[in-house]
Amino acid sequence: MIEAQGLTKIFKDKKRGEIRAVDGVNFKAQPGQIYGLLGANGAGKTTTLRMLATILQPTSGTAKVAGFDVVDDPEKVRSNVGFLSTATALYGRLTSKEFVEYFGRLHGMDEAALAKRIGEIFDRLDMNEFRDRRCDKLSTGMKQKVSIARTLVHDPPVMIFDEPTIGLDVMTARVIVQFIRECRAQGKTVIFSTHVMSEVEKLCDTVGIIHNGKVLAEGTLPQLRERYGEQDMEEIFVKVVGE
Amino acid sequence: MKLRNIAVIYNKERVDMLRDRRTLFNMLLFPLIMFPLMTTGFHKLEARLTQKARQESARIMVLGAEHAPAVVEALRATGKFEIVPLAQDFKQQINDKVLRAAVEIPAGFGQPAAAADGPPPSVKIYYYQTELRSQLAVSSLEDFFGKQRDEMAAARLAGRGIAASVLTPVKTEAENVATEEKVTGARLGALVPYFIILFSLMGALHPALDLTAGEKERGTMETILASAVSRGELVMGKFFFVLTASLLTAVISLTSYGMTLRYTPPRAAVGAAGASAKAFVASFSLKSLAIVFGMVLPLAVFFSATLIAIALIARNYKEAQSYVGPIMIFAIVPAVISVLPGIELNPKLALIPILNVSLVSKEVLSGSYPWGFIALVFGATCFYAAIALGIAVLQFQREEVLFRA
Numbered sequence: 001m002i003e004a005q006g007l008t009k010i011f012k013d014k015k016r017g018e019i020r021a022v023d024g025v026n027f028k029a030q031p032g033q034i035y036g037l038l039g040a041n042g043a044g045k046t047t048t049l050r051m052l053a054t055i056l057q058p059t060s061g062t063a064k065v066a067g068f069d070v071v072d073d074p075e076k077v078r079s080n081v082g083f084l085s086t087a088t089a090l091y092g093r094l095t096s097k098e099f100v101e102y103f104g105r106l107h108g109m110d111e112a113a114l115a116k117r118i119g120e121i122f123d124r125l126d127m128n129e130f131r132d133r134r135c136d137k138l139s140t141g142m143k144q145k146v147s148i149a150r151t152l153v154h155d156p157p158v159m160i161f162d163e164p165t166i167g168l169d170v171m172t173a174r175v176i177v178q179f180i181r182e183c184r185a186q187g188k189t190v191i192f193s194t195h196v197m198s199e200v201e202k203l204c205d206t207v208g209i210i211h212n213g214k215v216l217a218e219g220t221l222p223q224l225r226e227r228y229g230e231q232d233m234e235e236i237f238v239k240v241v242g243e
Numbered sequence: 244m245k246l247r248n249i250a251v252i253y254n255k256e257r258v259d260m261l262r263d264r265r266t267l268f269n270m271l272l273f274p275l276i277m278f279p280l281m282t283t284g285f286h287k288l289e290a291r292l293t294q295k296a297r298q299e300s301a302r303i304m305v306l307g308a309e310h311a312p313a314v315v316e317a318l319r320a321t322g323k324f325e326i327v328p329l330a331q332d333f334k335q336q337i338n339d340k341v342l343r344a345a346v347e348i349p350a351g352f353g354q355p356a357a358a359a360d361g362p363p364p365s366v367k368i369y370y371y372q373t374e375l376r377s378q379l380a381v382s383s384l385e386d387f388f389g390k391q392r393d394e395m396a397a398a399r400l401a402g403r404g405i406a407a408s409v410l411t412p413v414k415t416e417a418e419n420v421a422t423e424e425k426v427t428g429a430r431l432g433a434l435v436p437y438f439i440i441l442f443s444l445m446g447a448l449h450p451a452l453d454l455t456a457g458e459k460e461r462g463t464m465e466t467i468l469a470s471a472v473s474r475g476e477l478v479m480g481k482f483f484f485v486l487t488a489s490l491l492t493a494v495i496s497l498t499s500y501g502m503t504l505r506y507t508p509p510r511a512a513v514g515a516a517g518a519s520a521k522a523f524v525a526s527f528s529l530k531s532l533a534i535v536f537g538m539v540l541p542l543a544v545f546f547s548a549t550l551i552a553i554a555l556i557a558r559n560y561k562e563a564q565s566y567v568g569p570i571m572i573f574a575i576v577p578a579v580i581s582v583l584p585g586i587e588l589n590p591k592l593a594l595i596p597i598l599n600v601s602l603v604s605k606e607v608l609s610g611s612y613p614w615g616f617i618a619l620v621f622g623a624t625c626f627y628a629a630i631a632l633g634i635a636v637l638q639f640q641r642e643e644v645l646f647r648a
Contacts, residue, residue, distance in 0.1 A: 012643075055468045056642055075473055083469035089462030093262040094255070105251045107471045134262075154471070 006061030036204030082151030085162030092136030252480025274496035436604035446492025451550035456563035
């Protein structure tokens with residue numbers, strides 16, 4: 001469960017002054033559902049998700065993630081979150097197994113549980129072939145799998161994906177999309193951001209359209225279609241943002 | 244802050260960095276091979292130069308040779324000079340560096356006392372200032388004519404029945420009373436702290452940059468920040484690894500320096516101090532080394548934390564290198580100053596970071612133990628180290644530093 005209340009982030013820029021990257025955002029994402037944050041570049045998607053993952057601190061407002069407050073209890077929040085974005089790269093000089101182990105240990109797992117968990121994940125994602133290969137020697141698809149394994153190693157109830165498919169080829173993107181669906185099937189709370197309309201239509205149970213740091217419209221796909229009288233997500237988006 | 248998490252970070256950084264060839268080179272290989280290479284290189288160069296200098300005699304020209312054929316003959320007999328036939332363009336030849344120098348012997352040179360009351364005949368030497376080999380020829384010539392002068396004076400005095408010793412009514416004599424340990428200690432000991440400081444900085448440099456700016460550049464910073472670890476634990480884990488690298492490099496380089504001095508032939512060791520280098524290395528007591536390392540420990544903390552705090556601001560490794568450039572100068576200059584003669588430890592200097600460690604180590608390695616200063620320098624260095632570490636920890640809390648776009 002994720003619950004954002006008046007989540008606000010102001011950056012101070014020497015040239016442009018104060019920038020309200022995220023401006024009083026409220027929303028709720030439920031377990032077993034996928035919440036999609038749809039917005040153009042610079043709309044505030046990444047900043048919102050970074051605040052939820054406690055990588056950034058909100059200027060004001062707060063959010064509860066898996067029952068913990070992002071401001072008061074950031075470490076507990078991170079223990080309950082799997083965070084994946086195209087910016088979360090791998091340590092090239094570690095092998096895939098070492099890399100996943102590292103994050104498992106940082107999440108406080110003991111060695112026996114870690115070994116068992118890694119065995120399961122590597123089997124499930126079909127990663128055993130490259131488990132002892134260094135990450136900088138992996139293909140993009142393999143790297144994505146290693147990243148997925150990292151987010152899963154501590155079996156978090158909440159998953160946060162920041163534009164996870166950006167820059168990936170069709171086949172690799174499909175692996176990610178499939179993975180997001182599996183997370184939902186397992187009853188996890190999933191939030192992901194994108195600017196790709198088709199992904200929203202394929203995946204999301206609830207959609208929030210974010211523009212200039214504000215959530216301008218929110219609802220299930222059928223609700224949005226009815227409210228704006230359009231079938232196509234792109235048309236709905238343009239109407240919302242254009243208003 | 245959980246100790247376990249710091250250990251997990253530390254171990255991962257160790258594995259990660261030791262797979263990086265640059266780390267291995269900077270931390271282990273370079274400090275290990277630098278001194279032996281430098282010493283043998285110096286040895287070879289010195290041997291070659293001496294040999295060359297011996298083989299080559301200076302080409303000179305003698306003007307007015309007819310005034311003192313015996314002197315010219317004596318000049319030739321020294322074997323230091325090759326006397327070329329007279330030519331009118333000798334000045335041009337000196338300028339063209341074909342000729343090292345020319346000497347002009349005046350008429351009446353060496354005539355017995357006849358003109359003794361008038362102004363003495365002067366021997367003129369033509370040379371090329373700033374040209375080293377020309378100046379060497381000049382000093383050889385001056386040596387030669389100095390001896391000629393002394394002999395003539397002695398001969399004249401003898402002619403009048405006076406002993407030559409009347410010319411030196413008083414003699415001065417200097418005798419060194421410092422112990423061998425102190426003499427060599429002051430000479431070589433001045434270099435040791437310099438090397439330790441330099442290498443503890445060098446050892447910290449690459450890991451400090453790679454684990455901060457390098458991590459941003461490769462996009463792993465966000466990955467690690469999203470993990471369960473706290474930022475305090477993260478910076479401490481990184482810091483301890485950088486510190487390890489710094490100390491390890493310092494120890495390796497110092498050991499290599501000591502071994503090189505000990506096991507190379509005395510001639511090979513640097514300059515005049517070389518002969519007693521072995522005695523010097525042997526004179527290193529465990530006590531003095533322990534104190535020096537006690538001083539270097541907080542200094543290495545200071546270096547590691549400072550480099551981390553600064554390199555974290557950079558967006559990538561290259562940018563970080565340009566930021567820490569001035570730090571290198573700030574660190575090296577005090578270390579160099581301490582080697583200068585006449586700089587002595589005093590309460591004010593004992594508070595200047597880096598310079599104080601360098602100066603007090605110099606004292607300790609030359610066999611004296613000013614405990615008050617040792618305590619003061621240690622305390623001051625710990626203080627600076629604590630501040631630097633505090634700043635490094637704070638830097639990791641600053642979003643505008645971590646996510647600088």
